Amino acid sequence: MEFLSYLISGISLGSVYAIIALGYTMVYGIAKMLNFAHGDVIMVGGYISFCGMMYLGLNGWVALLLAMAVCTVLGIIVEGLAYRPLRQATSLAVLITAIGVSYLLQNTALLVWGATPKVYQSLIPLTDASGAPNALRLMGGRLSISYMSLLTMAACIIIMVGLTLFTSRSKMGKAMRACSEDKDAARLMGINVNTTISVTFAIGSALAAVAGVLLCSFNPTLMPTTGSMPGIRAFTAAVFGGIGSIPGAFLGGLLIGVIEAMAKAYISTQLANSVVFAVLIVVLLVRPAGLLGKYVPEKV
Numbered sequence: 001m002e003f004l005s006y007l008i009s010g011i012s013l014g015s016v017y018a019i020i021a022l023g024y025t026m027v028y029g030i031a032k033m034l035n036f037a038h039g040d041v042i043m044v045g046g047y048i049s050f051c052g053m054m055y056l057g058l059n060g061w062v063a064l065l066l067a068m069a070v071c072t073v074l075g076i077i078v079e080g081l082a083y084r085p086l087r088q089a090t091s092l093a094v095l096i097t098a099i100g101v102s103y104l105l106q107n108t109a110l111l112v113w114g115a116t117p118k119v120y121q122s123l124i125p126l127t128d129a130s131g132a133p134n135a136l137r138l139m140g141g142r143l144s145i146s147y148m149s150l151l152t153m154a155a156c157i158i159i160m161v162g163l164t165l166f167t168s169r170s171k172m173g174k175a176m177r178a179c180s181e182d183k184d185a186a187r188l189m190g191i192n193v194n195t196t197i198s199v200t201f202a203i204g205s206a207l208a209a210v211a212g213v214l215l216c217s218f219n220p221t222l223m224p225t226t227g228s229m230p231g232i233r234a235f236t237a238a239v240f241g242g243i244g245s246i247p248g249a250f251l252g253g254l255l256i257g258v259i260e261a262m263a264k265a266y267i268s269t270q271l272a273n274s275v276v277f278a279v280l281i282v283v284l285l286v287r288p289a290g291l292l293g294k295y296v297p298e299k300v
Contacts (some may be wrong), residue, residue, distance in 0.1 A: 002265075008149060009155060009261070010260065010262060011122055012153055014258055015153060015253065016253075016257070017233055017253035017254075019207055019253070020211045020230060021237040021238040021249035021252055022250065024235055025241075025243050026203055027201060028236075028244055029180050029245075029246075030180050033094045034235075034247065035129065036101075036231070037098050039208075039234070041071050041074060041205050041232015042226070043226045043228075045070075047069070048070045049213050050120055050216070052067070053121055063213075064209070067213060068209040071206060071209035072206045074197050075202050079198050082097050083201075084194060084197075106224045115223065118222040118223070118244060122216075123151070123214070124148045124151060134147055135225055151214075154276055160247070160249075160250040166249070172196070179193055180244075198272060211234075212227065215227075224252060233256055233260070234256075239280065239284070240279075241253070241290050241293070242289055242292040244293065245292045248290055260272050263275035
């Protein structure tokens with residue numbers, strides 16, 4: 001029974017990683033750049049929803065919509081000011097810029113909200129009025145799944161299916177796939193590449209806001225560095241599943257969450273991160289493109 005509890009905990013945590021990884025993989029798949037500031041957009045989403053609930057008196061769901069709107073605009077601004085001028089630059093220049101944007105967001109949050117951790121109010125209360133866990137009980141009460149975990153898993157599945165349908169059937173999704181294949185050819189076919197990439201950043205940033213709210217609902221401590229480590233784990237998940245692949249990001253996030261939960265339960269809390277990255281290294285040695293990634297030979 002303990003194993004099932006750890007497994008469910010890992011899947012719910014992995015669902016948050018998967019949502020973050022979907023944002024990573026969308027941006028990389030279309031724009032071919034690694035947005036390492038993505039984790040800090042998660043933090044901004046958490047702070048915006050926190051302010052909406054605490055200072056504006058908004059309902060948690062309305063605060064989530066506010067966070068999504070603000071992060072969407074933030075993603076478009078970051079892409080337009082920081083990344084668009086580097087469209088033809090080397091990948092190293094883009095990487096350094098992404099790190100700079102990450103530190104800019106962290107230090108801006110430090111100036112605006114301070115270094116004191118904020119106590120976040122969960123989207124769904126973790127306990128009921130009597131103080132008992134607010135959870136679905138199975139197997140005669142021996143196994144319980146919190147409603148917050150169920151919400152997170154459902155949100156992850158819905159987002160993954162929605163993105164898959166969006167990229168395969170919508171006009172903008174087809175434009176994204178065309179830009180992913182060849183930006184110059186897409187431009188010759190009448191596709192506005194800049195607008196397409198901006199929409200991609202907007203979608204990724206909105207997903208980051210959702211992930212920030214879900215992450216803070218599980219871990220109610222909010223601070224300027226909240227998104228750093230989850231962002232790194234989610235990037236690991238995207239690489240693990242095959243960066244650029246939406247199903248790969250989904251699978252990678254779930255597996256990373258389960259591996260982390262099992263490592264903490266059966267090996268060591270301190271060694272959990274080491275176990276996660278060790279598994280990643282082993283997988284990449286066997287499948288360099290990730291579990292669901294495809295190796296594309298470079299044509300000369």
